[in-house]
Amino acid sequence: MNHIAPGARAGIYHYDAIDRRFVGERVEQFRKQVDRRLAGELTEEEFKPIRLMNGLYLQLHAYMLRIAVPYGVMSAVQLRKLAEIGRTYDKGYGHFTTRQNLQYNWIKLEDTPAILNALADVDMHALQTSGNCVRNVTTDQFVGAAKDEVVDGRVYAEILRQWTTLHPEFTYLPRKFKIAISGAVSDRAAVRVHDVGLLARRNEAGEAGFTFYVGGGLGRSPFIGKLVREWVAEEDFVAYLEAILRVYNQYGRRDNIYKARIKILVHELGLEKFKAEVEEEFARLRGPKYRLDPAIVAEIRTHFAPPPFEELPETSEALARAKAENPAFANWVAVNVAEHKAPGYAIATISLKPPGGIPGDATCDQMDLIADLAERYSFGELRVSHVQNIVLAHVKQDDLFALWQQLDAAGLGTANAGLIGDIIACPGLDYCALANARSIPLAQALSARFADPVRQRTIGELGIKISGCINACGHHHVGAIGILGVDKKGTEFYQITVGGDPTLTTAIGDILGPALTEEETVDAIEAIVEVYLAHRTEGERFLDTLARVGHGPFKERIYAAD
Amino acid sequence: MPLIENGRIGEDAWSFIPDGEPVPNDRPVIISYERWQSDRASFDGRNARLGVRLKSGTLAGAIAPDLDRFALVALEFPKFRDGRGFSTARELRERYGYTGEIRAVGHVIPDQYQFLVRTGFTSVEAPEGTNPTSWANALSEITVAFQPSLDETEPLSLLRRNLGLAG
Numbered sequence A: 001m002n003h004i005a006p007g008a009r010a011g012i013y014h015y016d017a018i019d020r021r022f023v024g025e026r027v028e029q030f031r032k033q034v035d036r037r038l039a040g041e042l043t044e045e046e047f048k049p050i051r052l053m054n055g056l057y058l059q060l061h062a063y064m065l066r067i068a069v070p071y072g073v074m075s076a077v078q079l080r081k082l083a084e085i086g087r088t089y090d091k092g093y094g095h096f097t098t099r100q101n102l103q104y105n106w107i108k109l110e111d112t113p114a115i116l117n118a119l120a121d122v123d124m125h126a127l128q129t130s131g132n133c134v135r136n137v138t139t140d141q142f143v144g145a146a147k148d149e150v151v152d153g154r155v156y157a158e159i160l161r162q163w164t165t166l167h168p169e170f171t172y173l174p175r176k177f178k179i180a181i182s183g184a185v186s187d188r189a190a191v192r193v194h195d196v197g198l199l200a201r202r203n204e205a206g207e208a209g210f211t212f213y214v215g216g217g218l219g220r221s222p223f224i225g226k227l228v229r230e231w232v233a234e235e236d237f238v239a240y241l242e243a244i245l246r247v248y249n250q251y252g253r254r255d256n257i258y259k260a261r262i263k264i265l266v267h268e269l270g271l272e273k274f275k276a277e278v279e280e281e282f283a284r285l286r287g288p289k290y291r292l293d294p295a296i297v298a299e300i301r302t303h304f305a306p307p308p309f310e311e312l313p314e315t316s317e318a319l320a321r322a323k324a325e326n327p328a329f330a331n332w333v334a335v336n337v338a339e340h341k342a343p344g345y346a347i348a349t350i351s352l353k354p355p356g357g358i359p360g361d362a363t364c365d366q367m368d369l370i371a372d373l374a375e376r377y378s379f380g381e382l383r384v385s386h387v388q389n390i391v392l393a394h395v396k397q398d399d400l401f402a403l404w405q406q407l408d409a410a411g412l413g414t415a416n417a418g419l420i421g422d423i424i425a426c427p428g429l430d431y432c433a434l435a436n437a438r439s440i441p442l443a444q445a446l447s448a449r450f451a452d453p454v455r456q457r458t459i460g461e462l463g464i465k466i467s468g469c470i471n472a473c474g475h476h477h478v479g480a481i482g483i484l485g486v487d488k489k490g491t492e493f494y495q496i497t498v499g500g501d502p503t504l505t506t507a508i509g510d511i512l513g514p515a516l517t518e519e520e521t522v523d524a525i526e527a528i529v530e531v532y533l534a535h536r537t538e539g540e541r542f543l544d545t546l547a548r549v550g551h552g553p554f555k556e557r558i559y560a561a562d
Numbered sequence B: 001m002p003l004i005e006n007g008r009i010g011e012d013a014w015s016f017i018p019d020g021e022p023v024p025n026d027r028p029v030i031i032s033y034e035r036w037q038s039d040r041a042s043f044d045g046r047n048a049r050l051g052v053r054l055k056s057g058t059l060a061g062a063i064a065p066d067l068d069r070f071a072l073v074a075l076e077f078p079k080f081r082d083g084r085g086f087s088t089a090r091e092l093r094e095r096y097g098y099t100g101e102i103r104a105v106g107h108v109i110p111d112q113y114q115f116l117v118r119t120g121f122t123s124v125e126a127p128e129g130t131n132p133t134s135w136a137n138a139l140s141e142i143t144v145a146f147q148p149s150l151d152e153t154e155p156l157s158l159l160r161r162n163l164g165l166a167g
Helices: A017-038 A044-052 A076-089 A109-121 A153-164 A234-251 A262-269 A271-285 A294-303 A317-325 A327-336 A364-377 A397-409 A440-449 A453-459 A518-535 A542-549 A552-559 B033-043 B060-069 B084-095 B110-118 B132-138
Strands: A056-058 A063-067 A073-075 A093-096 A102-107 A179-182 A196-202 A208-214 A226-233 A337-339 A345-350 A361-363 A381-384 A390-396 A464-467 A481-488 A491-498 B003-005 B008-010 B029-032 B050-054 B072-077 B101-106 B123-125
Touching: A017 A044, A017 A109, A044 A056, A063 A109, A073 A076, A076 A093, A076 A102, A076 A109, A076 A364, A076 A381, A093 A364, A102 A109, A153 A179, A153 A196, A153 A234, A153 A294, A208 A234, A226 A234, A226 A271, A234 A262, A234 A271, A234 A294, A234 B084, A262 A271, A317 A327, A317 A397, A327 A337, A327 A345, A327 A397, A327 A453, A345 A397, A361 A364, A364 A381, A364 A390, A364 A397, A390 A397, A440 A464, A440 A518, A453 A518, A481 A518, A491 A518, A518 A542, A518 A552, A542 A552, B008 B132, B029 B033, B033 B050, B033 B060, B050 B060, B050 B101, B060 B084, B072 B084, B084 B101, B084 B110, B110 B132
Parallel strands: A179 A196, A464 A481, B029 B050, B050 B072, B072 B101, B101 B123
Antiparallel strands: A056 A063, A063 A102, A073 A381, A093 A102, A093 A361, A196 A208, A208 A226, A337 A345, A345 A390, A381 A390, A481 A491, B003 B008, B003 B123
16 A cells, blocks of 8 residues: 555655555564563663664653654655644644654653554654664755755655665664755755765766765764765665774774764774774775665666656745735745745745744644645645755745745744744753753743844844753754753753854854843843844844854843843 | 574584683683683694684674684674674675674673674574574565675665565
C-alpha cells in the first residue's frame, strides 16, 4: 500500500518494498527489545541506547518521541499522519525541531509500538533521531527551489540517509554525529556548526563535488568547523565520509562525555594531523567498493525531479494587485516569501512563531491545514526548517494571496521570517531534564514585546536564539543575540551574547555582561535593539553595526545603571 | 563462557591465559597484547596456535606487523557502548588483510551481533547465562542493509541491498 502518492507531487523519496520491509523489521525488532528489557534480559543501561536510537527519550515529565523527517522534507500525507498521532497519543500538538524533525513531548511508553506502526504506514520512523550515531542529515529548507541553488542537496542528503542507516561500524560512536549539507550560494543550513558541514558545489566542468568542514559544533565548547578538504569529487563522497568517521570512531575520546565530539578530537589532534589521518584512510578506501556510482546518484535524483511547473511569466499581476490592496499581505510577502528558480513561482515560509507563541509548536489542526495547503498550492510537499518553521517551496505567485488568507485565518500568517520574532528556542526546563532554565516563557515574552510587524521590519534581520542550558540546543552561540539560561542558587538567570552568525561567515557570539533575570533580559534585549537603531547607518544589519561600534554602547546602556 | 559462532553456541577450542600464568605449548591459547610485547621471544618456535587479545584502546595498527603469528585476534569491549572494536576489526580485515578469526570479548549484546559480523568478526564470547535465542535471532531480524560490509563476497551496490539471510 503506498500512501505517499497523491497525484502530482514534488521531491519526496519514494519508499519501495525493500525500504518498507526494513522499517517494518526495525519496528518489530524494537518491540522484541522492549520485551527483552521487561523480561530482564537487557539491563536498563543496555536498553537505554537502544531506546534512544529509536527516538525515545525520557524527559522531565514524560517520554518524548522524536520522529525523523529526513532532511526536513515530507509529504502532506505524512504531515496529516503526524497530526493524527499527536491527537491520539499526545496533547493535540507537535513540536518541530532544529534538526528538521518533529517531536511529541507527552508520550506513554506503552503507546510507542502503536505509534511506530502508524508511522510505518506512511513510510516514517523515529530511527537515529538520538543516540551516539549519525543523526538526521539536515539541509537547506529551500532545497530544490531556491534561485541561488547550485547543487540539489536532497540527492546527497538521501544518499547519506541510506549510508548512515544502521551503519555497522558507526552506530556506537564516541558521541552523536550531525551532518548538514548546503548546495546554494547562501548557507541556510548552518553547515559550519556541524560535526561535518558540506558545501555542494560544481567545478568548471559542471561536475558536483563537496567542500568538507569538520569539527564545528555548539554545546559547552563551541567551535567553528574547519576546512578539511576544498574539493571531494562526487564519486568519493561516501569514501571520504567513511574515512572521517573511521578516524573519529578510533581516536575520539570516550573517557569524558563532554570531550567526546569530533570537534574536540580535531582541536586536540590539531587540524593537520587530523587531515593526515583522514587522507591516509581515504587513499586506501577510495576503491571500487566505496565509489559512488553515477548510476546510483542518477536513480536517486529521479525521486527529486522538479514538479510539473506551469509555464508562467516571471512576475504575477494578481500578486502585485493583492499587495497593493492589502498592506498586511504585502508585508508578509516582503518578509516570508523568497525567490524561486521557476518563473512565476515563489517559496513561502509559514512562521511557527506567532507573538507570545512557543517556537516550533503547531497544533494538530494547524498541521492538517498546512497539509491541505501543501496539497492545494505546493505539489503536496513541505519542509521543516532548522529555524523551526514550515516551508511550502513551490507556490504559484498567483496563489500567494489565497494561501496567506487561509494561513492568517488559522494564526499562521505571522510575517517574521528572519526577523527578531523568528526566535529559536530549545524546550528548556519546561520539558528537558538537562535544562537549567526555561526557554519558552522568555521566547514568548520577547515575541510579544516585538509583536508589531512594522517595528520588526524596521529592525530588520536579527536572529534571537535561546538555550536553557550549556548544551546549546537553541543554538544561542550563533544568535545575533544569543541567550543562555543559567541557574544561580535555584533562580533562573540569562546570559546574553551578541555577534553570533550561523551562515558561512560563521561567528560565535561574545558574552555582553553578567546574567540577568527573565524580566531584565526582555528589557535588555529591547535596549540592545534601541542602541542598534540609534547607531546604525543606512543599510546596516545589527551584526554590521555591532562589528563597527563594538560592545561599548550596548554594555553601557544595559549595565551602566547598576 | 559460551562462544557464539554463525548464530549458534559452539565449542571453544581456545583459552585465555592471564598474564603471569604459564603458557601451555600443546593447545591453542590467547595471550594479552601486553604479554606479547614484553615476552614475544618466548613464543619463537611455538607450534600450537596463538591468539592475542587487544584492549579497546589498542588499534589495529599496533598488531599489524605481527598478524602472521596469530590465528586469532580477540578485541575487548570494556562496555558495549565503546564501539572502537568495530573499526579495529574492519581495519584488520580491509587494511591489513587479516584472514584469521576475530573474536569479540567483554561486554557485547546480541543487538550488536549483526554489526559485528558485518565488520569482520567471526565469533563472540558471550556472557554466562546469555539467551542463545537472542543471538540466533539477531542475524535474521533485519534483512536489508545500506552499506558495503565484510560479510559479502561480491561487491554490491554502495547503498541499499538485500542481505543474504544468514544461517
